[in-house]
Amino acid sequence: MSLDVYYFTEMPYHYITDELAEQWPSLRLTFPNSYFDPNKATDLFKRYLDEYQYAEEVGFQGLMINEHHNTPSCMDVEVNITGGILARLTSKVKILMLGNMLPTSDNPPRLAEEIAMLDVISGGRIVSGFVRGIGVETWANNTNPVHNRERFEECHDLIIKTWTTPGPFRWEGKHYNYRAVNPWMVPVQKPHPPVWVPGTGSPETVEWAAKYHYTYAAFLTEISRAKQLFGSYRDHAAENGWEAGPDKFAFMICVHVNETDEKAQETGKAFMWRMGHPLKGPKEYWAPPGYFSRAGTAAAALRRQRPMNEMSYQELQDNYHLVVGSPDTVIKKLRHIKEELGIGSLLLEAQGGPLSHEDTMRCLKLMGEEVIPALQD
Amino acid sequence: MVAFTEEMVDVGGAKVHTLKGGSGEPLLLLHGAEGNSGWLRFADALAEKYTVYYPSHPGYGKSDRPDWLETIPDMACFYTWYLETLGLEGIRTIGFAMGGWIATEIAAMCNHSFSKLMLVGAAGIKPNVAEITDIFIISPAQVLELMFHDPSQAPEYQAVYGREFTPEETMTAESNREMAVRLCWKPYMYDPRLSSLLQRVKIPTRMVWGRNDAIVPLECGELFKKAINGSDLVVIDNCGHSPQVEKPEEFIKTTLDFLA
Numbered sequence: 001m002s003l004d005v006y007y008f009t010e011m012p013y014h015y016i017t018d019e020l021a022e023q024w025p026s027l028r029l030t031f032p033n034s035y036f037d038p039n040k041a042t043d044l045f046k047r048y049l050d051e052y053q054y055a056e057e058v059g060f061q062g063l064m065i066n067e068h069h070n071t072p073s074c075m076d077v078e079v080n081i082t083g084g085i086l087a088r089l090t091s092k093v094k095i096l097m098l099g100n101m102l103p104t105s106d107n108p109p110r111l112a113e114e115i116a117m118l119d120v121i122s123g124g125r126i127v128s129g130f131v132r133g134i135g136v137e138t139w140a141n142n143t144n145p146v147h148n149r150e151r152f153e154e155c156h157d158l159i160i161k162t163w164t165t166p167g168p169f170r171w172e173g174k175h176y177n178y179r180a181v182n183p184w185m186v187p188v189q190k191p192h193p194p195v196w197v198p199g200t201g202s203p204e205t206v207e208w209a210a211k212y213h214y215t216y217a218a219f220l221t222e223i224s225r226a227k228q229l230f231g232s233y234r235d236h237a238a239e240n241g242w243e244a245g246p247d248k249f250a251f252m253i254c255v256h257v258n259e260t261d262e263k264a265q266e267t268g269k270a271f272m273w274r275m276g277h278p279l280k281g282p283k284e285y286w287a288p289p290g291y292f293s294r295a296g297t298a299a300a301a302l303r304r305q306r307p308m309n310e311m312s313y314q315e316l317q318d319n320y321h322l323v324v325g326s327p328d329t330v331i332k333k334l335r336h337i338k339e340e341l342g343i344g345s346l347l348l349e350a351q352g353g354p355l356s357h358e359d360t361m362r363c364l365k366l367m368g369e370e371v372i373p374a375l376q377d
Numbered sequence: 378m379v380a381f382t383e384e385m386v387d388v389g390g391a392k393v394h395t396l397k398g399g400s401g402e403p404l405l406l407l408h409g410a411e412g413n414s415g416w417l418r419f420a421d422a423l424a425e426k427y428t429v430y431y432p433s434h435p436g437y438g439k440s441d442r443p444d445w446l447e448t449i450p451d452m453a454c455f456y457t458w459y460l461e462t463l464g465l466e467g468i469r470t471i472g473f474a475m476g477g478w479i480a481t482e483i484a485a486m487c488n489h490s491f492s493k494l495m496l497v498g499a500a501g502i503k504p505n506v507a508e509i510t511d512i513f514i515i516s517p518a519q520v521l522e523l524m525f526h527d528p529s530q531a532p533e534y535q536a537v538y539g540r541e542f543t544p545e546e547t548m549t550a551e552s553n554r555e556m557a558v559r560l561c562w563k564p565y566m567y568d569p570r571l572s573s574l575l576q577r578v579k580i581p582t583r584m585v586w587g588r589n590d591a592i593v594p595l596e597c598g599e600l601f602k603k604a605i606n607g608s609d610l611v612v613i614d615n616c617g618h619s620p621q622v623e624k625p626e627e628f629i630k631t632t633l634d635f636l637a
Contacts, residue, residue: 003401003420139514142562142563144556144558144562144563145562146555146558146562147559181601282514282515282516283516284513284514284516285514286557288513288514289513289551289554289555289557289558290555290558290559324513
């Protein structure tokens with residue numbers, strides 16, 4: 001059974017040392033942007049975009065991008081900008097935007113036409129991820145967390161209608177109102193680009209994704225937890241008379257490959273930056289009051305036995321949050337994930353923290369030459 | 378102690394949990410963002426002279442939230458209906474913090490609801506110099522720490538805050554906090570129209586503020602005084618955001634003087 005492998009980086013501005021990070025409550029939201037050097041960022045963007053381009057060359061089936069705000073851990077602040085760049089820099093790969101934050105958007109028709117334009121420019125290669133945004137984004141964008149889920153759903157409904165119903169039409173909802181929805185730009189893919197939804201455990205999200213037959217991507221969850229979530233998706237599907245195949249399931253983890261296990265263990269330590277301070281911060285930053293439902297709060301407690309930023313390098317590997325090794329070792333571990341979870345797509349964050357350009361390029365090459373082909377049987 | 382009862386008042390299909398006790402003319406108490414404090418010493422003392430109505434706002438505690446109720450002006454509109462249901466008009470009212478904001482919106486939209494208005498550490502007006510503390514981005518424990526200037530002088534502090542909470546109480550506190558987020562998220566804790574609308578308020582109005590209020594700065598009390606003709610501002614020294622709990626005797630005295 002084939003497996004689509006996606007390359008992903010958060011494009012970190014990784015020059016923030018632990019010593020500096022420790023002086024602030026978090027690297028998110030309130031970490032002062034006076035530490036940002038735009039000139040350094042220019043060089044980083046060049047490098048990260050080169051790496052994305054190279055990932056297509058070596059054989060990845062897709063490129064994944066995401067966005068965050070107010071944080072050095074992710075310099076991508078707008079997936080539709082990077083999506084536009086990649087649409088032109090690449091010619092074959094799928095471009096998975098995971099994704100646009102719907103609840104914080106005040107203008108769904110505008111989002112619909114932006115994504116449609118990307119689909120047109122890329123010749124129908126866009127996979128349109130829709131996300132609620134982590135709690136921090138609610139603060140950064142100042143959108144009421146109590147409305148997060150209902151805005152997500154209404155924004156989604158309006159975008160899908162914009163893509164699938166000939167305009168002009170009128171929209172009078174609770175959060176959005178339009179006189180004439182009629183964007184000139186509509187997507188190439190019909191009825192619309194595939195929609196994916198990431199989740200870390202909210203049962204409502206699983207149910208919602210199943211309702212629309214969307215692909216559900218489990219992000220950095222324990223394999224056992226992902227199994228439960230996928231199982232619950234399959235159950236919802238079965239209850240509604242259809243069978244959810246592997247294309248409905250994706251799993252995201254960090255991965256690092258080097259020529260030997262020893263070398264990989266050494267260079268892979270760069271991921272500890274990403275697993276450290278960017279994941280810390282006051283509870284309220286991550287979970288503004290009202291952001292999680294009661295069920296979501298209970299599910300969040302089940303997600304991991306311990307927060308990732310408290311796990312050692314070895315524990316992160318033992319728990320499959322981070323897979324590190326030679327091509328053979330990594331093939332073995334990724335096959336295990338593929339078989340355990342019955343997934344159709346694997347989303348690999350293969351550049352993280354201060355992992356150098358050289359180490360990233362070598363990793364991508366080994367992935368393309370050895371790992372990805374070995375996962376296709 | 379004055380006996381009080383618990384009633385569910387039906388307002389357009391939404392049940393409003395209301396503590397009621399005492400005798401005499403009616404007095405409405407409107408609680409702050411954290412929810413109904415229960416029948417504490419200040420409520421009891423006021424019930425010696427008045428019939429105290431102390432509802433949990435819709436969406437708080439055991440009170441229902443009608444689907445349409447999302448904002449403080451919605452809340453004010455709802456309370457005019459609540460008063461009408463109870464046959465109350467031209468009554469005395471005390472609004473605490475966010476409840477003060479609700480009370481001023483009611484007073485500004487409906488000039489026969491209240492006869493006298495007292496605002497205690499009230500939200501609703503944007504300060505020019507300081508800022509209203511963002512109580513949503515800090516933990517409930519941090520909020521509590523900021524609420525009191527010196528908890529040791531609050532006679533009921535231990536009984537109210539210094540004990541283990543039941544899971545049910547914790548859940549109520551969380552859902553109250555969510556309701557406050559729903560109502561006050563943006564703009565945070567103020568209504569840009571309010572200062573202008575308060576020119577309509579002609580009833581006797583008194584602001585009571587803890588000088589050391591670390592949640593809603595004293596400056597807001599001064600701005601209310603400027604906005605409401607003929608109002609006065611009583612400042613209680615060495616006192617934080619909840620004078621009714623931190624300095625109940627001083628609070629009760631100034632309140633009874635004003636309401637008489």
